[in-house]
Structure formats: C-alpha cells, structure tokens
Amino acid sequence: MADLAAPVLDVRGLKTVFHTRAGEVHAVNSVSFSLRPGEVLGVVGESGSGKSVTMMSLLGLLPSPPADVRGGQVLLGGRDLLKISPKELQSVRGAKVGFVFQDPMTSLNPVFSVGNQIMEPLRKHMGMTKAQAADRAVELLELVGIPDARRRLKSYPHQFSGGMRQRVMIAIALACDPDVLIADEPTTALDVTIQAQILELVKDLRQKLGMAIIWITHDLGVIAAIADRVMVMYGGQVAEHAPVKELFARPQHPYTRALLRTIPSISGERAARLQVIEGQPPILTAEPASCPFRARCIHSLDRCAQENPARHAVDGKPLGTGHDVACFWSPELMTEGEDA
C-alpha cells in the first residue's frame, strides 16, 4: 500500500565531501533513497559510515566549510532542497522536516525555558502569537507524555531527566506537523528502559500523526522493532537496502551479514564468544574506485579490488523499492561448509 504512494522525500545521488587539512574526505558517495508517507526507514551502519552526515546534508545542517554537499538531488514536495535559497531552506527545517538528535543532554539550549524552545519554530513557521504557541506547546508536551505540561513550560532543560529531554526534543521536532521526522540515534545516549519508552512513543506518534520517519541507529534490535525498510550504509554509500523482514531473513551483503552476526544471542546453553567485525571503516580520501568494505570482507573477490559494485536488485523490483545490494558476491556463491 505504502509502496504505491509517491515519495515525500526522494534523494538521488547525494554526495558530500569534507575539506580537511589532509585533503578531501568523501563522506557520502552517491546515496539514493526515498521515503514514502507514513513509512519508517531505518538507517544502519557503524560510526563513520556516513549515516548522520547523509541526513544532515539533506537540510544543509553541516557546517560549511568544511562540509561541501557536492551533488545530487533532495526532492521534498517537488523542490530540490540543494537548490533553494538559505531562506527557503530555513522554512523547510523544523516545518516540513523535524530533527531529533542523539544527545538530549546537550541538544537543548540550557539558558532558555523548554516552552520558549518549543514555541520558537511555532512562532516562526506557523506565525502563531505567543499565547497560541504556548497552547500548542502544552499540547505537544502532553502528546510526548510529559505530565503537568503547562507548568513545565517554564522549566529549564536541566530540570528534566535525559528521557524527558528527549521527549522535549521530539515535541520540538513535531511542533509544526512535519512530513518527515529524522531521528539521529535518538536513543543511543539513553539507558535501556528509557530507550524502550522512546521507541514506544515514536511508534505511537507515527500511528497518530502519520509522518514518515528516518531512524538512524547502529542497533539492529531497534531497527527490527520500528522500521519498515532498512538501508545499510558502509563507507558513505548504500551497501544494502531491503524491507525489514527481508533483510533479516535474507541478508545479501557480507557487511549486513557480519552486522547481524554481531548481535549477541541470549538463547543457547552457553554464551558464544561475541562476534565482531575486524578492522575499521575506511576514511575515504577519494571517491572509492573499489568496494570500500573489501579489506574487512571475508568473501572478497578479485573483482572487488577493481571496481566499486553498483546497487542491483535482488528480487527484480526497481531500485529503491525492493531488495537491492551493492556487492559482487552473493550467498549463492557460498561453498559448502563456509561459515555463515
């Protein structure tokens, strides 16, 4: 059903480069994905795989210099966000696209009251008066489950716990009824019980409000709990992309498979040794001419060193709608007795 609707957000060939003293770092390379209304897209990958940079590039949130969004298209409501003026971009941020960041302890301004910070986008984007914005802010705080909302408007961030602050961040992101909510590791800085609460809250809000969500995480457990589709990123490009059940059932990319193996198992009689992926993600000083995962890949082929694999569909559906992978290897090539 969701597959038929036109995407709210369509990203094509996004490319972001950082200018550093050591030269250019190609953080995002030709990333394409789309997001349909009401859908949750999970984005997974290790630190440094380009997840956050990709999402920040969409809205020009990276400091420039050093960042330079060099190419591609970001289509939202028929407009290319990379082409519009800074003023127009401001009217998109916070209004059409809401952002929730990783660390709620530092993401709120410590010297302004929570109410003030929620009312800011309301007054700017919706043209509300102070009283209207205050009423809406109370509504939002109640929506994200903060009790005694009217009184809490005057509280400052330091008077809230981490989980409560993240709820406030979500309230700010949702203030103007955005079409898209981008959540950049929103539960990473929280302890596990609070993580679960925030996850439940977002699932619940999605039911109520119907916005599309991009959920960035490195936790596959969270992905399984919330996402409809998953995009696995490695070395600034999309390694694999599939509906969530499909990905867990038939992972194609050796990186995805390795990631899945790193999830500790709680079943079985004796705890097996925790699996890890050896090595570090690469720092790409040039556009990769070969597969960026090659050095850590247990299945790497000769061809992997000669060209960078393009994404190709596994299930015959058009790219970005079904299951696709950027790899020359496939599980069918696996020989007898080879490990997973």
Add this chain to the structure above:
Amino acid sequence: MLTYTLRRLLTAIPTLLLISLVIFLLVDLAPGSPLSEIPLTVPPEVREKMMKALGADQPVMVRYVLWLKQFFWVEPQYLIDGWFGTDFAQGAQRIISWQSKVPAFQIIGERLPQTLTVVGTAYLVGILIALPIGIYSAYRQYSWFDQAGTFFAMAGFSVPTFFTGNVLIMIFAVKLGWFPTIYDTQLRVTDWASFYKMIMQMALPVTVLALFNAAEISRYTRSSVLENLNQDYVRTARAKGMGERTVLLKHVLRNSLIPVVTVIALGMPTVFGGAIVTENIFKINGIGAALIGAIHVSDLPLIQTITFIFAVLIVLFNLIADILYGILDPRIRYD
C-alpha cells in the same frame, strides 16, 4: 536570590575588615614620613609637635581603630548630613588628609567625578566596541576581519596605556594639534560649545582606555562565542529553521555572555587602577592622580581611604558578577 545577596553582603564585612587592616599595615610599613616635604630647617621639637597634631605619633593600632571608627561611623554621618541637612556628626573628627588638611572624603568627592566621566565612558565605549567585534570575529573565524581583530586586540592588550597615551598625545595633540594635551577639570558642560570642548578633551584618554578594555573583552567574547558555536543546541536551533541572526544573537550570545559578563564586572575596579596611569599622563585630576599624589607625600589617611574604596569596589563588583551570572544562567541558583 535576595537571601543570597544579603548573605554575601554580610560575609563581605569580615573580608573588608581584614583587607583594611592589611592595607593599613602595609601603608604604615612603607618608608617616608608625612613631614618629608617640610624644610629641614624646621627644628625637631616643632616636627614632633606637628606629628602630634596630625596624630601620626600614635601607635599603629590606635590609628587603625580610629580610622575604622571614622570611616564606618563618622563619615557616613557626614554623608547623611550633607544630603539631608541634619546634624548627626556634631563636628566629630573626620579622616583628614595629612597633606592638605582637608577631609579625605572631600578630596575624593572632588576627584571621583573626573575619573568616573573618563573611565566610565571609556569602559562603556570599550564594551560597545568589543562585543560586536568579538561576536563577528568568532562567527567568521579566520576571516580577514577576524585576523585584523586579533591583531588589534593583541596590540591593544600588550602595549601599555602609558605608551599608547603618549603616542596619541604626540601625534594628535602635539603634531596635529587636534586635541588639547591637558584635561581641564574646571570645565563645566553648560552649552554646546562647552560640551564640544568636553568631548575634545575626553577623546584621547577615553580612546586609550577604551582600546585597552576593548582588546581584552573582545578576546573573551570571541573565544566564548567560538566555544558555543559548536554546541549541539546551536545545531538544534538551525534544525528548527531559525535564521542565522536568531541562532547567533539569541541562542549563542546568551550562553556566550555568561563568562563575558563576569569579566566585564570584575574588570570594573581594575579599570580604576589602570586609569591611575592614564590620568597622570593626560593630567586628569581624578582619583588615581589623587592616590599617586598622596603616595608621594606619605599622606597615610588619604592612601588608606582611597585604597580601601578600591577594595570595596572589587568586593562589590565580585558580588554583582555573581548575581548577573545567576540571572543569565538558569542552572545557577543561589538559594
């Protein structure tokens, strides 16, 4: 906040008493005698009588306690009498300058306005120059504006005021003749002409002091803004779609001002000290010049009183800094 302020004011009393004792003992230890300006031909018996008349022959502790009584008890009474025409003091002995034989507070009352006009204006001008420069330098870090700002701040901060003062006098007063070299303390502003004259004679000393203050404050502002520009909440503000003006002048500035306000408030009393040099160079008959003059002739009561007033100012502005800190930063509550 009120209880905090009151508590701080109360705890300031022992601090100030101790400071006053230390100052008194230090000043007393200093070599020199109040009679060093008296011709050597004056016979010793007469000198002794003169010492007695000044009360300088008393032991140091007696003189100290007497000064305490005069400073905290007698002088406030004279102050009130002066305001309301009452007669609480009933002719009690005031703190008398040994040199000029007039009450120390009368001298201070004459000199302080000169200092406040020049130093106060200079500090205000310094802050008004420094804040925008600091903010913009940080916002455009490493731009040519920032580089130029850094250069002038370094120059302004490392070149002492007595040097810049003399250079400015040489160029603008002596060579070009645009400004007067000497500050006329008798000048009263009554019309546009005298106002213009006032501005002209204030221009050089205010420039010297303002440059020095601006150099320091702009550096603090710059580093404070820089530190805050990279904070997560700035990214949040941008992600909310706030304009760059709002991001910089609301979100970043409010946070950056917290340390800067402390520097500004704590710098106030030191400006009086720094102004001593400038006052002497520009011949401004201010409180700093009075202090230097008093030190030259070992005028103990006047030195003691002026120095102690500086100490009070320092304690007072410390308190003001802390209170402002609490107002700017909601995380700090003193109750």
